[in-house]
Amino acid sequence: MTSPRRLRMLEERRAALETCGYCPKLCRETCPVSEVEASEALIPWGKMTLTWYAARGDLTPDRDVARLPWACTACFGCRERCEHQNPVAPTLVAARAAYRAEGLAPAASERAHARFLQKRGRLHERARELATGDEDAGVALVVGCGYLGARGSEAQDIVRAARALFGAVRVLGGCCGVPLAEAGDAAGARGLRDALLEEARGRSLVVADAGCAAALRDAGAETLVEAAASRASRLTRLPQPSEPLRYHDPCRLARGLGLVREPRLVLERALGAPPAEFERAGSNTRCSGAGALLPFVMPETARGIARDRLDEHERLGGGTVVTACATSLAWFRAQGARAVDLSTLIARSLLGG
Ligand code: SF4
Numbered sequence: 001m002t003s004p005r006r007l008r009m010l011e012e013r014r015a016a017l018e019t020c021g022y023c024p025k026l027c028r029e030t031c032p033v034s035e036v037e038a039s040e041a042l043i044p045w046g047k048m049t050l051t052w053y054a055a056r057g058d059l060t061p062d063r064d065v066a067r068l069p070w071a072c073t074a075c076f077g078c079r080e081r082c083e084h085q086n087p088v089a090p091t092l093v094a095a096r097a098a099y100r101a102e103g104l105a106p107a108a109s110e111r112a113h114a115r116f117l118q119k120r121g122r123l124h125e126r127a128r129e130l131a132t133g134d135e136d137a138g139v140a141l142v143v144g145c146g147y148l149g150a151r152g153s154e155a156q157d158i159v160r161a162a163r164a165l166f167g168a169v170r171v172l173g174g175c176c177g178v179p180l181a182e183a184g185d186a187a188g189a190r191g192l193r194d195a196l197l198e199e200a201r202g203r204s205l206v207v208a209d210a211g212c213a214a215a216l217r218d219a220g221a222e223t224l225v226e227a228a229a230s231r232a233s234r235l236t237r238l239p240q241p242s243e244p245l246r247y248h249d250p251c252r253l254a255r256g257l258g259l260v261r262e263p264r265l266v267l268e269r270a271l272g273a274p275p276a277e278f279e280r281a282g283s284n285t286r287c288s289g290a291g292a293l294l295p296f297v298m299p300e301t302a303r304g305i306a307r308d309r310l311d312e313h314e315r316l317g318g319g320t321v322v323t324a325c326a327t328s329l330a331w332f333r334a335q336g337a338r339a340v341d342l343s344t345l346i347a348r349s350l351l352g353g
């Protein structure tokens with residue numbers, strides 16, 4: 001008799017999977033994915049429990065089951081609601097790696113993975129173009145692949161803001177590895193992260209993008225917004241905006257790093273008044289739909305999540321959305337919204353213009 005096929009999950013993930021498996025679904029209302037896709041399998045409990053079944057051999061790992069861990073934006077909403085603070089998002093990212101090792105990763109994720117590797121050299125070059133005469137700087141800056149790859153001026157704004165705050169900064173060409181980790185390539189992600197930390201060695205690390213910063217916090221990363229908030233007296237008031245600026249808390253900044261006060265402090269200094277708010281804000285923020293490859297793997301769902309945020313934004317009076325996350329910025333703009341990055345406002349507030 002042959003033993004059932006099991007998903008090879010690391011032993012350290014078992015406790016997290018079991019915790020959800022035995023839970024009466026207490027966080028079911030929090031998930032942006034299942035809010036748009038009314039499916040029991042897509043609530044956090046469903047994704048974790050079906051992964052658990054696959055790991056213990058009660059469910060055959062196949063392409064349908066393998067899609068479940070990709071139905072997550074890594075927004076940390078369920079962890080926030082959970083009495084156990086169960087780490088659902090990192091567990092599902094680990095499950096992606098396990099499924100990918102079985103050759104079961106969704107094709108769209110594999111395409112995103114290949115595309116990222118293809119453009120990584122260009123992103124490195126772009127970062128090096130932004131780095132001029134900074135080899136000896138004591139501060140290393142991670143701009144973020146999302147900003148480096150975007151058409152707008154955000155990458156330049158980030159470098160301008162960092163130089164205004166710290167003087168010389170060394171702009172790093174490397175990547176924190178998150179895009180590969182989210183595609184299930186754990187080894188590739190580790191390699192990129194290690195290379196980046198080697199590039200930063202001996203310098204203090206400053207990071208602009210919320211996702212990169214959350215991933216690099218354990219290596220001592222400070223965010224650009226924290227740096228600006230702790231030097232708030234240097235921020236000057238911007239000209240009165242012609243329409244409201246509404247701050248959208250990026251999940252990984254607000255829930256991942258607990259940075260809720262700092263962006264508001266910076267915005268209040270720059271705008272002369274607190275920013276407009278979404279109904280659910282701070283650690284209770286709702287996701288933009290852009291995270292963890294959801295726009296690649298479940299584009300309609302990701303669009304539906306963003307639409308919900310933008311409908312709320314319009315209902316509350318509209319204006320421009322402010323964010324501090326490269327993928328949210330691009331995703332809101334892709335839905336036709338006016339959106340600006342916090343680092344652009346920081347650069348303008350520090351330097352004028
Ligand atoms: S994350 Fe927590 S609340 Fe949600 S299903 Fe798992 S154990 Fe239950």
Ligand code: SF4
Binds near residue numbers: 044078089
């Ligand atoms: S981290 Fe967010 S998207 Fe992922 S399962 Fe939890 S609530 Fe859903």
